[in-house]
Amino acid sequence: MSGLFDIALLLAFLAGGMVLAKIRWAPKNHVVDAIVRYVLWALLLSMGFRIGNSPELYKNIGTMGLLAFATALLAVIGSCLAVFGASFFIPGLKRKPLEGRGPNRNEPWPTREKLRGFAAHMKAPLKLLAFVVAGLMVGIVTPSASFDTGKITSWTLDALLFFIGTQFVQSGTSLRKALASPAAIAVPLATIVGTLASSLVLVPLFSLSAGKAMALAGGFGWYSLSGVLISNLGDPTLGSVSFLANMFRESLALLLIPFLGRSSVPAMAVSVGGATAMDVTLPLIEQSAGPWIVPISFMSGALLSLIVPFLVPICFKLG
Numbered sequence: 050m051s052g053l054f055d056i057a058l059l060l061a062f063l064a065g066g067m068v069l070a071k072i073r074w075a076p077k078n079h080v081v082d083a084i085v086r087y088v089l090w091a092l093l094l095s096m097g098f099r100i101g102n103s104p105e106l107y108k109n110i111g112t113m114g115l116l117a118f119a120t121a122l123l124a125v126i127g128s129c130l131a132v133f134g135a136s137f138f139i140p141g142l143k144r145k146p147l148e149g150r151g152p153n154r155n156e157p158w159p160t161r162e163k164l165r166g167f168a169a170h171m172k173a174p175l176k177l178l179a180f181v182v183a184g185l186m187v188g189i190v191t192p193s194a195s196f197d198t199g200k201i202t203s204w205t206l207d208a209l210l211f212f213i214g215t216q217f218v219q220s221g222t223s224l225r226k227a228l229a230s231p232a233a234i235a236v237p238l239a240t241i242v243g244t245l246a247s248s249l250v251l252v253p254l255f256s257l258s259a260g261k262a263m264a265l266a267g268g269f270g271w272y273s274l275s276g277v278l279i280s281n282l283g284d285p286t287l288g289s290v291s292f293l294a295n296m297f298r299e300s301l302a303l304l305l306i307p308f309l310g311r312s313s314v315p316a317m318a319v320s321v322g323g324a325t326a327m328d329v330t331l332p333l334i335e336q337s338a339g340p341w342i343v344p345i346s347f348m349s350g351a352l353l354s355l356i357v358p359f360l361v362p363i364c365f366k367l368g
Contacts, residue, residue: 062207063358066214075215085216088209089273090180095201097181101188113286116255116265117293120248124266124294125301127247128320129309131239141232141345142316178296209274210358217351232316233348240320240353244269245364260367261287267361268295269323269353270302278361291361298323302330310337319346324357326350 069075076084136142248266251257257265261284268275268291276292302321309318315338322330327350334346 058207060359062210063214063355066211066216067218068214069211070215070218075219078216078219081212081215081219085209085212088205088212092205092209092273092277094180094184094187095205097184097186098188098191101185102191113290114293116251117290118297119254120251120262120265120290120294121297121301123247123250124244124269124298124323125305125321127243127245128240128323129243129317131243131246132236132317132320133314135235135239136314136316139231139235141230142235143314181292213354217355230345230348232345234352236316236319236345236349237352237356240269240323240349241356241360243320244323258368260364263367264361264364265291265294267364268298268357270295270298271324271354271357272296272299274357275361278358279365282362282365284365295323299325299329303333306330306333307337310334310339310342315339315342316345318342319349322346322350324350324353327354 066075075081132142244266245263248262249259251262251265252259255262264275264279265287268278272292272295275295276288278288279291280288282288298321302323302325305321306318309315309321310333312318318334318338319326319342322334325331326334326346327348331343331346331350335343
């Protein structure tokens with residue numbers, strides 16, 4: 050029952066932010082963006098502190114890193130296979146003729162300028178990782194906390210989801226129009242199926258339960274949220290692994306998108322981006338596959354982002 054209550058509470062905060070934007074009582078876009086950024090930094094600092102303040106967690110960083118990378122790699126492979134398979138049945142997933150500006154299949158592989166672009170894309174995740182490391186170091190040198198750090202991260206997470214709901218409405222996305230495209234629905238669905246199915250390989254390899262394996266992968270690259278969700282559900286160790294796994298997924302996506310976007314099924318570039326296909330990886334997807342894929346990419350990332358706060362706790366509660 051508590052699991053359903055947690056999910057309902059997250060939905061309430063998300064919906065509350067959307068309602069505030071709908072009735073035009075929300076702050077301006079740039080103010081909301083700044084609030085989300087600062088709240089996110091606070092979340093990551095808190096998460097790092099929780100890891101560092103628990104000796105049994107930071108002593109197992111090596112093992113956690115191996116599980117995290119395996120989770121990310123399997124998620125990427127599973128997503129690609131699922132979208133590739135779906136491309137034989139769903140129109141709009143395979144390459145379309147490009148018009149005007151945009152890459153074509155005869156272009157050379159990424160140039161020095163594109164590599165610089167990749168480095169620029171990596172600045173944001175590295176900056177967020179720095180907040181986790183800072184919190185980790187503070188937690189290591191600080192005596193065991195006498196207060197409940199879980200409650201602090203829980204309250205901060207609620208605030209983050211509230212303003213994410215506001216952001217979603219302010220972006221002007223029309224769910225009704227986007228849902229009318231078969232490809233816009235097929236890509237996130239295939240991403241979900243491929244990611245969760247591939248995560249089951251972790252069960253025999255790392256002696257995990259199926260539910261926790263799927264919870265690990267169910268962040269779809271949204272590392273700042275998925276790790277906190279799992280930590281607040283009572284498993285800080287698995288939450289830390291989830292954070293790393295989804296960060297690895299985003300990093301792998303940035304490496305693979307320029308190649309997948311030029312393949313016969315460029316929708317695979319959207320799939321590996323997961324939840325980040327609506328923001329962080331969207332420019333790279335557009336440059337690699339062409340402008341035609343932007344609506345599919347944005348809608349896929351948006352739908353995956355909306356489902357993460359509910360899918361991760363549901364999978365985790367399955368045990």
